[in-house]
Amino acid sequence: MIKILNNCLRLLFIARTLARHDALFFLDDFENLPFYVRIGRKLLPLFAIGGDRYPDLRDGERLANALQELGPSFIKLGQALSVRSDLLGEELSQDLGNLRDRLPPFSFDMARETIEHELEATLEDLFVSFDEEPIAAASIAQVHFATTRDFFSAPTEDDPNATEEVERQVAVKILRPDIEQAFETDIQLFFWLARLADKYQPGMRRLRLLKIVETMADSVELEMDLRMEAAAASEMAENFAEDDGFGVPEIDWQRTGQRVMTQSRVEGIAISNKEALIAAGHDLDELAANVIRVFLHQVLRDGFFHADLHHGNLFVTDNGKLIAVDFGIMGRMSRQTRLFMAEMLFAFLTGDYRRAAEIHFEAGYVPPHKSLNSFAQACRSIGEPILGRPVDEISIARLLVQLFQITETFEMETQPQLLLLQKTMVTAEGVAQSLNARINFWEVAQPTVEHWMRENMGPEAQTAYIVNEGIEILKKVPQIVVKAEKVLAELEAQNAHQDHETSPGQEEMSPARLRNLYLGTGVVLGALAAYLLLLAI
Numbered sequence: 001m002i003k004i005l006n007n008c009l010r011l012l013f014i015a016r017t018l019a020r021h022d023a024l025f026f027l028d029d030f031e032n033l034p035f036y037v038r039i040g041r042k043l044l045p046l047f048a049i050g051g052d053r054y055p056d057l058r059d060g061e062r063l064a065n066a067l068q069e070l071g072p073s074f075i076k077l078g079q080a081l082s083v084r085s086d087l088l089g090e091e092l093s094q095d096l097g098n099l100r101d102r103l104p105p106f107s108f109d110m111a112r113e114t115i116e117h118e119l120e121a122t123l124e125d126l127f128v129s130f131d132e133e134p135i136a137a138a139s140i141a142q143v144h145f146a147t148t149r150d151f152f153s154a155p156t157e158d159d160p161n162a163t164e165e166v167e168r169q170v171a172v173k174i175l176r177p178d179i180e181q182a183f184e185t186d187i188q189l190f191f192w193l194a195r196l197a198d199k200y201q202p203g204m205r206r207l208r209l210l211k212i213v214e215t216m217a218d219s220v221e222l223e224m225d226l227r228m229e230a231a232a233a234s235e236m237a238e239n240f241a242e243d244d245g246f247g248v249p250e251i252d253w254q255r256t257g258q259r260v261m262t263q264s265r266v267e268g269i270a271i272s273n274k275e276a277l278i279a280a281g282h283d284l285d286e287l288a289a290n291v292i293r294v295f296l297h298q299v300l301r302d303g304f305f306h307a308d309l310h311h312g313n314l315f316v317t318d319n320g321k322l323i324a325v326d327f328g329i330m331g332r333m334s335r336q337t338r339l340f341m342a343e344m345l346f347a348f349l350t351g352d353y354r355r356a357a358e359i360h361f362e363a364g365y366v367p368p369h370k371s372l373n374s375f376a377q378a379c380r381s382i383g384e385p386i387l388g389r390p391v392d393e394i395s396i397a398r399l400l401v402q403l404f405q406i407t408e409t410f411e412m413e414t415q416p417q418l419l420l421l422q423k424t425m426v427t428a429e430g431v432a433q434s435l436n437a438r439i440n441f442w443e444v445a446q447p448t449v450e451h452w453m454r455e456n457m458g459p460e461a462q463t464a465y466i467v468n469e470g471i472e473i474l475k476k477v478p479q480i481v482v483k484a485e486k487v488l489a490e491l492e493a494q495n496a497h498q499d500h501e502t503s504p505g506q507e508e509m510s511p512a513r514l515r516n517l518y519l520g521t522g523v524v525l526g527a528l529a530a531y532l533l534l535l536a537i
Contacts, residue, residue, distance in 0.1 A: 007192050010185070014070060021066035025059050060095020067099060072139030072179065073186030073220075075099060080216050082423070097426070105137035111144065111174050118257040126255055128167065135171075136312075140179055140223055140328065144172045145265060148252065169265040170252060171325075173226060180224050187217045219420075223328040226261035232304075232327040233263065239302045246294045246322045266323050268315035271431060282320055288436035290322055292444045295428040299331075299421065300452040303338055307331040307420040309428045331420040335456075341421075342453050349446050353380040360412075370410050378406045 018024050057065075067074040082096035111134075112123050123130055127146045134142040147169055154164035194209040222228045230251045237248040255262035269276045271291075277284060291314070298305035306313070307329040315323045333341070340363045347356035357376035360366045366375055406412075429441045 003188070004192075006185075007189050010189055011193075014074075017070055018063075018066045021062045021069070023059070023063040023066040025063075058091060058095060060092040063092070064095050064099045067096075071182065071186075072103065072176075073183050073190075075103075075139045076216065076220060077190065080212070080423075103137055103139055105134045105142050106176055108132040110177050111142070114174050114177065115172070115260050118260045119255060127170075127172075130172070139176075140220075141173050141175045141226070144174070146170050146172050146262075148255065148262070150254075168252075169267075170255075170262050171249070171265050172255070173229075173261045173263075175224065175226065175259040183220055183224070187213070187220065190216070215420075219329055222330075225258050227256060227258055229327045230256050230261050230263070232330045235304060236298070236302075236306065236324075236327065239298075239304065240294075243294075243297075244321065245290050246297075246324070247317075248327075249323070249325060263325075266315050266325060268317040268321075268323055270311065271314040271316055271322075271435070272311035274435065277316060277435075280316075280318070282316060284435040285439070287316060287320070287322070288432040288439045289444050291428055291432045291435070292439075292441055293448055294322060295424065296445055296448045296452075299333065300338055300342055300449070303333045303335065305331045305333075305421070305424060307424045309424055309431060311431055311434070314431065329420070331424065333421065339457065342449055343457070345445070346449050346453055348379070348383045349442055349449065351383060353377075353383055356383070365412050366410050367412075375406075375410055378410070382406070 015024065064078060067078040078096045078099045082093050082099070115126065116122055119126060126148070128149045130146040131144050134144050136143045147167055149165060149167050151163045151165055154162050156162050190213045191210065194213050197209055198205050230253070233248050234251055237250070240246045240248065249263040249266055252262040252264070269280060269282075271277070271287070274284070277287070291309075295305065295309065306324050306327060308326060309324065313324055313326045315325070317323060340359060344356055344359045347353070347359060354372075354376040356379040357366075357372055360375065360379075361368065361370075361372060432439050432441065432444075
């Protein structure tokens with residue numbers, strides 16, 4: 001009851017803020033709203049304290065301004081919703097996509113307190129110098145430049161105990177004070193609102209709003225632990241260790257904790273500074289293609305991708321290397337999902353729309369009672385405008401709207417695990433387009449997709465997959481036998497202490513028969529695994 005009351009009070013504050021920005025318009029599209037909500041929708045804008053009108057702003061711009069004022073959780077929510085063109089419409093989604101994660105910085109004293117408490121040392125002991133003014137302040141954390149000094153063993157013939165002093169220019173990321181509590185309160189509110197939407201807007205159930213909020217909550221929880229971000233950066237650095245076109249800042253693990261992360265400072269030009277890139281002699285067309293290539297390698301090859309690849313998180317070094325920062329939002333994809341995505345993308349690229357439709361049915365994304373031929377026709381309506389056209393003539397947002405409309409027609413449920421991928425794909429394409437307005441995402445992607453498919457879906461790859469699956473089955477056989485012995489021992493013990501009544505005409509499986517069944521299953525699985533291995537060899 002107390003939670004409901006708190007949610008209602010918080011919701012009233014949110015409604016007041018939205019009303020002040022004239023951003024309650026989205027309630028007009030809801031059906032079966034409670035009467036008190038409909039009344040509030042009409043009256044609240046009239047009584048909003050300091051109520052202003054923004055006749056020159058679009059609906060999405062007013063909503064984005066309101067979310068910005070409501071704080072970190074709502075900025076994240078707006079960014080998450082920006083990919084849901086089916087829910088909000090094309091124009092509104094674009095406006096929310098422009099919502100930037102910027103907030104006023106917190107004080108240097110708070111930053112010092114957090115660092116010293118987290119790393120259990122004074123700021124002066126940890127850093128040679130530390131800039132008091134942050135270079136960036138976002139909803140969850142802010143970043144300061146600093147300098148470190150470390151001593152490493154450097155023995156010589158004359159002095160085996162000699163050390164070498166090394167100074168490094170670093171960037172220090174610090175969580176906002178009490179940010180965890182603020183997010184927890186709002187996340188619980190989002191869950192409550194998602195349940196209300198499911199109840200009063202049945203048509204939105206297929207969007208699985210609860211699952212979307214759950215995905216957002218999991219993502220934010222990881223962002224609240226900067227050790228996880230540091231680990232993500234380290235993992236991606238390993239994935240691209242042999243790639244000269246992409247890099248990741250080095251993590252200083254000795255100066256990293258749950259609420260503080262220290263990494264090497266990026267020396268480069270922001271990818272948003274097109275004039276500076278041209279002045280430095282960089283090939284913008286090549287940079288644009290590299291953005292797409294790196295994104296596809298992350299998604300297809302590694303199944304681990306940077307899910308916030310906007311302009312502010314990408315830099316270009318003097319030698320043209322692309323450097324990414326801010327690994328708080330990451331996406332993962334299973335091998336099976338990557339296979340689905342690659343084959344589907346390849347089907348669209350080659351104009352094989354029937355195969356594109358079959359893939360959706362095989363993955364279970366389209367209910368089996370729907371028409372395969374009709375869905376193939378729908379896929380053609382999406383793919384034909386893409387092939388052979390420059391991206392500046394294609395509205396990706398409009399294509400997504402069409403895709404979502406088709407998914408509704410064919411009763412496809414939203415796949416939350418693909419939301420981050422959809423968002424990142426649109427963002428990465430936007431970055432590439434800002435460098436080369438005529439670049440075609442799909443044409444640049446085709447060689448990478450084809451190569452990955454040969455490596456992972458060709459005969460040799462399938463053979464390796466069968467071998468690995470066979471080995472996994474063999475590993476499980478002893479576990480099955482041991483579990484069977486344990487279960488059967490418990491059954492025999494029970495039989496020794498109590499009588500089992502059997503209803504007329506019903507036979508009870510004896511422990512011996514059950515034992516034989518378990519052991520027989522283990523033998524069959526083992527034989528199957530051995531056969532698969534022999535077949536592969």
